[in-house]
Amino acid sequence: MTEWLLSIEGTETGRLLAMGLALLAAFSHAVFGALQKGRFDPWLTRGAIDANYALMAAPFALFVVPWPEPHMWPIFAGMMVIHIGYKLLQAMAYERGAYTVVYPVVRGTGPLITVIAAGIVFGEHFSALQWLGVLALSGGIFGLAAFNLTRVNIDPARLRAAIALAFATGIFVAIYTTYDAYGIRATANPFTFLAWFFFLDGLIFPLLALRRFRAMSNRPNLGALLKRGFIGGLIAYISFGSVMMATRLDKVGEAAVLRETSTVIAALIGWLVLKETVGWTRGLLMAGIALGAIIVEFGG
Structure with missing residues (x-):
């Protein structure tokens, strides 16, 4: 399998x-984001997810894949710092704002910065038509956020904080996407990077979540929380693993843009599964996002 992927x-x-x-990452990421913002405190949910995928990855990292080369350990250290920052900002954003507002702002910011970063780090260059696609996609995502803002009732100061944190989270999405692409390309075996990524990335946040859990006077049901964490851990492998492998096989910027069609998928899930009303405005914005992704993929 590894030899075929490398070939x-x-x-x-x-x-x-x-x-x-x-595209698989886009679908799974929409589900992953909804899981973290769901019925439990986002800090606890993220901690449960990380604990589960670290435990799942441990035997593969320690006993199955080849061990990382010496030059990979500093890369993994940087990866842990970046992902901790991303998860802290995301939890704080979800804590203050509605998922339908926070999620599109995060996902709209990421591809714009990732495409620029990929050009600097990997020498990738988009055509003028592809840049038009990036602007259409990000514009549509930000449009969804603006539209959803009219549907929420929240304290203005709290809303401003949520949006600012969402923008900061989007910047970290771009940073980790570019950095992880560099990391997975720096090792001979991509599965070595993936196994150690999930093992190391899952070690810190469960400790923060445990501290928060112990301080709660009204603690949630631990069994239900761990069940959600297990499901989220499995989805994380699909979501993060798929996009990281995509950045090894092809252009980082294109993979990042396609992943952000997750906003369309999230809306479609709400429409088809939850029977939510989409309406003409959201429908047109979703079509703009999808069109932007198609232009980026085929406009080079």
């Missing part, structure tokens, strides 16, 4: 597989 890097087969992986 298709930079080929048309690799490009098509990367596109499929990025």
Whole structure:
């Protein structure tokens, strides 16, 4: 499997597989975001998710995949710092604002900065048509956030804090996407990076969540929380693992843009599964996001 993946890097087969992986990441990320913002405190949910995927990854990291090369340990250390910052900001944003407002702001900020960063770090360059697609996608996502703002009733100061934190989280999304792409390309075996990523990334946040859990006077049901964490851990492998592998096989910027169609998928899930009303405005914005992604993928 590893040899085959390495053999298709930079080929048309690799490009098509990367596109499929990025779209798979988009679907799973929409589900992942809803899980963290769901019925439990977002800090506790994230802690439960991280604990589960660290435990799942441990045997693979320690006993199955080749051990990381010496130069990978500083890369993993930087990765942990970046992802802790991202998760802290995301939890604080979800704590203060509605999911339908916070999530689109985070996802709209990420691709704009990632495309610029990928150009600097990896020498990737988008055509003018592709840049038009990026602007259409991010504009549509921000439009969804603005539309959803009219549907929430929240204290203005709290709302401003939530949006500011969402923008900061989006910047960290761009940073970790670019950095993780660098990391997964720096090791000979991509599965070594993935196994150690999930093992190391899941070690810190459960400790923060446990401290928060112990301080609560009204603690949630631990069994239900851990069950959600287990499901979230499985989804995390699909969501984060897919997009990281896509950035190894093909362009980082294109993978990042395709992943952000998760906002459309989240809205479609709400419409088809939860029977929410989409309406013409949201429908047109979703179409703009999808069109932008198509332009980026095929406009090069």
